């Protein structure tokens with residue numbers, strides 16, 4: 001197991017290098033002259049040739065591409081993502097608190113999503129084809145078909161404006177979490193409980209379940225075996241769901257005015273603040289690699305067969 | 311005396327209302343081995359699972375199943391569970407899939423033996439060790455700490471036989487225990503089943519579609535086709551004077567096969 005972890009983490013390193021390179025290439029593929037972008041972002045009224053040359057010199061844009069990448073990558077490792085074109089402030093200082101806010105929302109939602117998915121998935125699988133299974137699946141189908149921004153708006157109108165129970169926006173207390181977490185849980189648990197349900201059903205039909213029953217094991221023991229095996233599938237999906245939720249809070253954050261990464265990145269895109277966009281893409285990608293590695297390690301701990309295959 | 315008496319067993323799928331087994335009656339004499347042969351889908355496995363009440367919820371059964379004089383259909387779920395493993399023991403077709411892939415096989419042994427006996431850990435280990443050695447599984451203690459994927463199909467099959475040895479059930483139900491194996495492992499598993507019958511005198515229901523194997527192990531035969539028993543009788547009679555043309559067909563293809571096989575390996579299996 002220890003050697004598996006070392007190997008698995010070893011794989012993540014070249015992956016991270018590739019991701020950072022791709023991020024850099026993609027952002028720099030933009031047909032816009034970066035110096036012009038910087039000057040426009042700073043609302044300079046008249047962009048002259050001289051100014052462009054100065055800016056290029058100052059920010060190192062006239063150096064060869066690879067040198068610029070290495071320079072950028074080396075600074076990223078020290079959490080120095082440059083300065084915002086717009087405000088001139090450090091990208092890290094701008095993005096870190098927003099990232100933290102998004103992470104809080106993501107983790108709280110993920111806990112609810114995972115707990116709800118497992119509870120509903122297991123309950124439905126145990127009663128396959130019965131009323132409970134059918135109605136839960138029907139309701140979930142209906143709820144997940146609703147766009148989340150619409151659901152969010154309806155909830156804000158009803159709970160915050162009409163009943164005046166909860167804040168409409170911002171991130172002031174734990175009460176600010178309630179609506180966004182509910183909206184995210186409905187959107188994602190409605191999808192992921194199906195995964196839990198179907199992997200449970202797959203396991204229920206496995207021979208080891210029949211053999212366990214035929215040997216006189218209690219239903220409780222059998223259920224533990226089924227859960228253990230079906231959660232393996234579910235855990236890797238959940239671990240991947242966390243960065244997906246992280247990346248997709250953009251909509252929710254904008255509806256609820258959550259001071260997070262999603263809102264920041266939309267603002268950065270609109271004002272072409274490249275260093276912020278670059279850091280945003282990199283952070284989300286690194287989160288993917290991080291959670292993916294964790295999910296593989298948990299899976300290997302639970303399923304010995306996987307450890308051999310690396 | 312008959313250990314198991316089955317009368318008018320009907321099995322149907324409540325979802326589709328399709329009948330799977332029609333009005334089947336048979337019995338297993340104390341100490342004898344009944345073989346059930348028939349093509350795939352003829353209802354052999356469903357019949358066996360019905361004896362232990364292990365079919366899926368939507369598969370319903372009616373009729374009398376008397377095991378040691380008791381009607382199995384009338385037992386409570388708890389009483390039924392007490393009989394499974396200890397009195398009625400199943401040996402599955404595919405050992406590779408019969409054990410939970412994420413636990414070492416010892417976990418299955420510990421849990422199932424623990425469900426029926428109040429043995430201490432060392433007692434359990436000693437009994438498993440002896441049983442495993444007698445089915446030619448070497449180094450039992452380290453095998454118990456292996457995952458199913460680290461063992462071969464034949465080893466897992468013998469593992470199930472070893473468990474049956476420890477349980478000493480009244481009836482063993484072996485559902486195609488050799489079908490998933492290569493010829494050599496098949497031979498070893500059949501040898502162990504024969505020894506088990508010889509040493510313990512356990513009654514057995516043996517499902518197979520290999521008449522050659524059936525001939526070695528069984529006393530009586532049932533031939534099933536499309537959920538019906540179309541032929542029954544002592545093993546030799548079925549081989550020599552089969553009434554139904556399907557049985558005659560099975561016997562003749564078996565002859566042709568074994569003739570071919572004998573020519574290949576130059577001896578009789």
Ligand SMILES: Nc1ncnc2c1ncn2[C@@H]1O[C@H](COP(=O)(O)OP(=O)(O)O)[C@@H](O)[C@H]1O
Nearest residue numbers: 323330348349350351352353354355356357366
């Ligand atoms: N879980 C199930 N649900 C519905 N039908 C089943 C199920 N298991 C078996 N059957 C039906 O019962 C019939 C007999 O199957 P089975 O007893 O497995 O045949 P075999 O003789 O090959 O062991 C098949 O035609 C199959 O359609």
Ligand SMILES: [Mg+2]
Nearest residue numbers: 354355356485
């Ligand atoms: Mg079968």
